[in-house]
Amino acid sequence: MPDLTSSVQLPWDAEHYNTHLGARPSGQQYKKEASLQSRYPALRLSEGVIDQPITVVDIHGVILLWYMPRALTASRQDNIIQHTSKLSQLFGDSMKNSPSGNWRTASPLFAPAAKCPQITPGCISISPGWFHQAHDTAAYPLEPSATFKGKNAKTTLPWLTEMAESFVVINTVMGIIHPDLYDAGRETLRRIHTCPEASSLAPVLHKWASIFNGAAIISNRETLIHRDNFSRAEWYDLLATVGRYRNAVMEIPVAGLRLDYSGGTLVGIAGQILSHGVSRADGKRLCLAFYMRDNVQERMEVRGATWMDYGVYGKPEY
DSSP states (O other), X not given: OOOOSOEEEOSSOHHHHHHTTOSSOOSOOHHHHHHHHHHSOXXXXXXXXXXXXXXXXXXXXXXXXXXXXXXXXXXXXXXXXXXXXXXXXXXXXXXXXXXXXXXXXXXXXXXXXXXXSSSOSEEEEEOSSBOOTTOOSTTSOOBOOGGGSGGGHHHHHHHHHHHHHHHHHHHHHXXXXXXXXXXXXXXXXXXXXXXTTHHHHHHHHTTOOOSSSEEEEEEXXXXXXXXXXXXXXXXXXXXXXXXXXXXXXXXXTTTTEXXXXXXXXXXXXXXXXXOEEEOOOEEOOEEEEEEOOHHHHHHTTOOOOOOOBGGGTOOOOO
């Protein structure tokens, strides 16, 4: 279980903060972010980089972040990198096919391919069943991500089988840090297995071991400060960073935090409330960013999880 003895408390209410974010906040509307920072000031902590487990809570004890360095063993990390290296063609294609204006696949943010011989730089999305953009009404079915269609499936479906054990490890962590969200994720996937389009999703669903309904697999990229806006404010993304590299730092300006982001780190983060980014690393790095799409749970009529607070585990020490 993650360490609960060290907690950083923000001087404001997360639910109230969320009312001022507006719809689909990107974290990159700089005037708006400056206004939020003025209204909800960040903590003034030391300028150093934190490398010990902490949680971040709001003024009422709502847990917004779990920082878990050294959570994944070296052998687990090597296993993930070994299997994911087989997706290098998809990573390379993600750079070539990047839509204009999408920073997530903007080439300047990635390490040069010549310095990444094991895994080509790139960013791909995976899901067993979700909606394409602007197609989330009752008129449209769930579909697997493009990474599981056509010729891609010859690589990605065996990769899912190889990654099943690592996905279960990630699931277990989510079951501890946000039990209600874990349960909602499991129930959503159970219902997808019996939904009208289940037969078309079956090749992926039968191999999908995660309780999340989506993930981004990011190879050797710097991540700009942003907010995650396809989920809910109350929900966590779970980030797993692996590899042999140095000098990666996660920045969380809303909280005034800089976290060591070395290989093996897990971070559970309310990514809509806490804007965040990651610096470029020296070496090879891979990040698995798991998330839940709000519109998928809504389609499956699953009751959404609410805020996670310390009441589950006892009173924290600040």
